[in-house]
Amino acid sequence: MGTNTAVDRVFNFSAGPAVLPVPVLEEAQRDLLCLPGCGASILEISHRSKQFIAILEDAEQRLRDLLAIPPNYRVLFLQGGSRLQFSMNLMRGSGKAAEFVLTGSWSNYAIQEAKREGQTRVLWDGRETNYDRLPNLDELPYGDSAYVHLTSNETIQGVQFANDPNLSESVFVADMSSDFMHRPVDVSRYGMIYACAQKNAGPAGVTVVIVRDDLLERSDDSLPGYMNYQAHNEANSLYNTPPTFGIYFVGLVAKWLQEDVGGLANMHRRNRDKAQLLYDVLDESPDFYQGHARASDRSLMNVTFRLPSDELTKSFVHEAASHQLESLEGHRSVGGIRASIYNAMPIEGVEALRDLMVDFRNRHAN
Numbered sequence: 001m002g003t004n005t006a007v008d009r010v011f012n013f014s015a016g017p018a019v020l021p022v023p024v025l026e027e028a029q030r031d032l033l034c035l036p037g038c039g040a041s042i043l044e045i046s047h048r049s050k051q052f053i054a055i056l057e058d059a060e061q062r063l064r065d066l067l068a069i070p071p072n073y074r075v076l077f078l079q080g081g082s083r084l085q086f087s088m089n090l091m092r093g094s095g096k097a098a099e100f101v102l103t104g105s106w107s108n109y110a111i112q113e114a115k116r117e118g119q120t121r122v123l124w125d126g127r128e129t130n131y132d133r134l135p136n137l138d139e140l141p142y143g144d145s146a147y148v149h150l151t152s153n154e155t156i157q158g159v160q161f162a163n164d165p166n167l168s169e170s171v172f173v174a175d176m177s178s179d180f181m182h183r184p185v186d187v188s189r190y191g192m193i194y195a196c197a198q199k200n201a202g203p204a205g206v207t208v209v210i211v212r213d214d215l216l217e218r219s220d221d222s223l224p225g226y227m228n229y230q231a232h233n234e235a236n237s238l239y240n241t242p243p244t245f246g247i248y249f250v251g252l253v254a255k256w257l258q259e260d261v262g263g264l265a266n267m268h269r270r271n272r273d274k275a276q277l278l279y280d281v282l283d284e285s286p287d288f289y290q291g292h293a294r295a296s297d298r299s300l301m302n303v304t305f306r307l308p309s310d311e312l313t314k315s316f317v318h319e320a321a322s323h324q325l326e327s328l329e330g331h332r333s334v335g336g337i338r339a340s341i342y343n344a345m346p347i348e349g350v351e352a353l354r355d356l357m358v359d360f361r362n363r364h365a366n
């Protein structure tokens with residue numbers, strides 16, 4: 001079971017789709033031909049079969065337990081990725097603007113879509129310093145808005161809010177695509193949380209939406225059917241054929257977080273330990289490795305930094321690949337290196353990257 005796979009697998013630092021837990025891949029592989037008690041594979045059974053309904057309910061329950069989701073929140077499993085949630089329907093008919101905290105590439109994509117839907121207001125924009133820092137969420141000039149949108153982790157720039165917003169007057173909507181379930185969050189601080197699975201929770205194709213009951217009433221009749229959250233809620237995520245394999249897989253990842261990792265507080269500790277290994281190297285050698293994010297706003301998920309030259313960056317990526325450390329090129333808009341070290345990245349992978357960083361610096365620094 002899995003020994004060959006484990007030997008052949010590289011340490012995959014891809015930003016997404018990204019590394020998944022080996023025990024979860026092994027379980028999915030083991031059960032792919034025949035799901036226990038099912039007589040067929042997860043890919044072959046009806047989304048209305050009692051077997052699939054049990055899988056759906058199990059996945060939801062595990063998310064509820066892990067994140068302590070209060071009973072007045074619904075959990076939806078949708079398609080269309082996080083991009084489709086950018087067109088969210090919480091504004092239509094409200095007569096109010098949506099407010100945005102612009103912290104990097106993804107929040108900027110989100111506001112572009114919201115502009116098609118209604119009025120938007122920018123509360124804060126980090127453009128001036130190339131999105132290397134975050135504002136204090138308690139100090140923004142909030143107004144009377146349909147919702148306030150924020151991106152909990154900017155996957156491209158590598159900046160991340162360490163805490164949940166603390167204000168009850170505004171409805172916060174958080175894009176948690178790239179740090180979903182990386183730490184315990186206080187769901188009650190948000191009106192809605194959404195996350196595509198392929199960064200931290202499963203395969204591409206399924207997006208989790210956690211939305212407070214009362215906000216579902218904002219689903220306007222003029223919306224396209226698929227964009228109507230109330231329609232999905234009334235159909236228990238079976239409005240149309242849902243991404244069955246993705247839902248199954250997210251359930252397995254949640255089970256791994258519960259049973260192998262021991263919950264999100266443990267996961268958070270692991271994530272902090274992993275990220276610290278890399279940030280320590282940046283702090284030890286600021287003349288050689290220049291971190292993109294300001295120290296106080298650094299992401300535990302995506303570690304972004306530059307080397308002194310493009311040549312050295314290329315040579316670093318090349319050497320890393322020869323050590324089975326893959327997909328470290330930074331996003332084209334930031335350059336340099338981006339090491340995505342999501343939940344499923346083992347500490348051994350981060351240690352190997354740290355060792356290479358130290359060794360590479362010792363050979364190339366003046």
Ligand SMILES: *Cc1c(COP(=O)(O)O)cnc(C)c1O
Pocket residue numbers: 016080081082083084106151153154155175176177178196199
């Ligand atoms: C990847 C990502 C998205 C886009 O997700 P899709 O599933 O490709 O639509 C949105 N927001 C953040 C923060 C991301 O990391």
